[in-house]
Amino acid sequence: MFESAEIGHAIDKETYDAEVPALREALLEAQFELRQKAKFPVIVLINGVEGAGKGETVKLLNEWMDPRLIEVRTFDQQTDEELSRPPAWRYWRMLPAKGRMGVFFGNWYSQMLQGRVHGEIKDPRLDQAINGAERLEKMLCDEGALIFKFWFHLSKKQMKDRLKSLQDDPLHSWRISPLDWQQSQTYDKFVKYGERVLRRTSRDYAPWHVIEGVDPHYRSLTVGRILLEGLQNALSRQPLKSTQVNAAPLPTAVDQLSLLDSLDMTQHLDKDDYEEQLITEQARLAGLLRDKRMRKHALVAVFEGNDAAGKGGAIRRVAAALDPRQYSIVPIAAPTEDERAQPYLWRFWRHIPARGKFTIFDRSWYGRVLVERVEGFCQPTDWLRAYSEINDFEEQLADARVIVVKFWLAIDKDTQLERFQAREAIPFKRFKITEDDWRNRDKWGDYRAAVGDMVDRTSTEVAPWTLVEANDKRWARVKVLRTINRALETAFERSDKHDKKQKKDKK
């Protein structure tokens, strides 16, 4: 969920300086129109990692826009007034009126996260708080509010560097927060529970935007653009129909940098290394699947990737080492008649493995946010809600001890062309290449954006994505096998710990 915000997004000074004046003007104009029409309020939630530029961004927005129409609210310690009333009262009294913008700095999310990180509440209570936030936001959206939720992110290393530089700077040392961010444990917990909160509360009517905080130019421009697009979008849709809500659209990276760019596509293995490593990993997988701890788990592997990225070959290498009674491969193509008569997740639920079993999906439920999105086979509202539906689905799998590994096999455009041409030249491979493949290739950029959003919104602690550099097939195959093996080992270790703890608790 935070992967795309750790890849070093940056905008150089010239580009920034060139872009800002137009952005400021457009923002002011949108703000003015918002005021004139006064049809809905705008609520901006600011959350995220310490030192990632939350305060600076809010300061900047006040400089860029008309501060008379912005109310910045900081919710820190509750006042006596607030303590003597229901917890939500403090937010209600500060809600911006229609036509105005409220920036909530420290909000319902900060409270529940701090509570969880400090161990004052446990997961079920956190979930109750999450649910309360969802209900509040749903109601606000149904009442017309436009909600932006920003999560400012830094990798652990970026955060430590940043805190250090702030500490050394006498002008900024007041910024060090009460939460002891110096401890790396705090960061880990904050990000872990933050991910849970984002996963659950990123809904189509109020999605989260994760912003990499390390470069001020990138950060500021990104937030400004998302606000602008969202505002313009909502203003143009007034008046709303009774069943519509003002949702902010998904952002595109202002520096055009995507997680896919961060892959080192030159990764490769020579033949000898490959053969040795392949056999080692295959044997390891066979062993792990025979492990008696596997009886408590099931395994699901999802293969997605560019056309001709080598999904089939990778799947064969995985399957090669295994007892056919233990695994099954489910190829996902256009839905059958039976499947079209059901909700889109139904055809995947059908194939969920029982404990001890392993299912390989050759393409998957992610078709909804890839091909169906790009080709327009479903409505934007449908694929937008699919992210949270998929997260819910995978969370249910994880809760039932199903280990979920997901692979995106990435090749570059040239490699794809070579492979397409090679396939057309070999008679028995010709069936593998169709008109569709060439058509998809024309939409390379759209697919790329869809993959980026997919990973950002569905790579979660319970079911992370693994991006596989697949220009070299050998490298890709070994990486796939190794990833599955590590996932199994991690899961087994976690079960061991869990069982030990349970035994101990019983005593």
Added chain:
Amino acid sequence: MFESAEIGHAIDKETYDAEVPALREALLEAQFELRQKAKFPVIVLINGVEGAGKGETVKLLNEWMDPRLIEVRTFDQQTDEELSRPPAWRYWRMLPAKGRMGVFFGNWYSQMLQGRVHGEIKDPRLDQAINGAERLEKMLCDEGALIFKFWFHLSKKQMKDRLKSLQDDPLHSWRISPLDWQQSQTYDKFVKYGERVLRRTSRDYAPWHVIEGVDPHYRSLTVGRILLEGLQNALSRQPLKSTQVNAAPLPTAVDQLSLLDSLDMTQHLDKDDYEEQLITEQARLAGLLRDKRMRKHALVAVFEGNDAAGKGGAIRRVAAALDPRQYSIVPIAAPTEDERAQPYLWRFWRHIPARGKFTIFDRSWYGRVLVERVEGFCQPTDWLRAYSEINDFEEQLADARVIVVKFWLAIDKDTQLERFQAREAIPFKRFKITEDDWRNRDKWGDYRAAVGDMVDRTSTEVAPWTLVEANDKRWARVKVLRTINRALETAFERSDKHDKKQKKDKK
């Protein structure tokens, strides 16, 4: 929430026999159209109290409709197959296809309720399960499904009588369930947690329908009618716009009997009794509000009622005994400009009392589901979602130890006419009667239906409605005071218990 299902709804045999043939025919026709169009599936959830006719109703539906298009699914003990997969798998594999109807007898609600009643899970876990059910149903509705949720209800006495008669009947003795319903504690818990589940999961896209189960004619006809209306409604709205869902409309009682009918409108007090009781209750209230346990609570009293039902007089009698620094009266009329610029609940949040304080609302947030609904001041989707928003709101109040009492002051139509005429005759009371009042009177039936739905959907354990027979003003005033006093005493006792338990736990 269950009040309307304990008032002895019944349909006589002649009416029933006269109605059934047309209903059956219409149901068959709707079912056929559903099949032909095959645009959406229908899911019917059957829940409720033991002995309230769940099984009989399902049996009857199969007789009335074409059983080839109905799949009845009983979810009892999980099978081995099911136990080895995520819990939701058993429901997914049984989902009806588009064009078909699935009757889920024992479903996600039964499972969570049994778990809670037997103490296997506590409230936070129950809330997690509730949240899971909500997400599942929201997704199904977004995918086009039409969901009916029926709760078959009996009062405790009705249930005991029913179980006894079933036990004595050799043909029916197999019906006695594994849950030990003979124990009155089981009933209490089941209804208590059932109410929590219904309150949380009755959303505009999939509302609950509570059916009184004691009379088979009433029960069958009601279920049949709700199904028919819901089906016809959804069929006529195909194709759905991308933001619409197939929601079942609110039912009207097939026997025209409403909770308001169950009031004994002849209740009255003579002058001496009134004066004595009034003073006693006023003194009691003053004492309770001075009680030191009041420092941990706040009190909210909501007054709604027919025009000229005597709200003002009742409020004055409540206020009379109190220190003006401790209470405030908030009259609710048309919203101000500031208030119109906010979500509709905002103007009530403004006036939520701090701990130790008492706020009296002369009309309230219920305007949304009364005058705004009847006069068309808001869209049906708006007032339909308001029931759950209000329940969420009041739950937040209750969680913060705000005691909420809600009064509907009911008078009959003749009494209202007398009072209107009397007011017009007395110069200083003439301002109290307006054109609006006469107009509202023309919509007596619409308001009556709105009041019924309001009480059914928002009378909860945490904030119950009290219906006050107000033809006699004396009776009404004393009943109001007494109800407030009882609510305070109950809350104080509960706090005492809670505090004692906490002290004990600490030791």
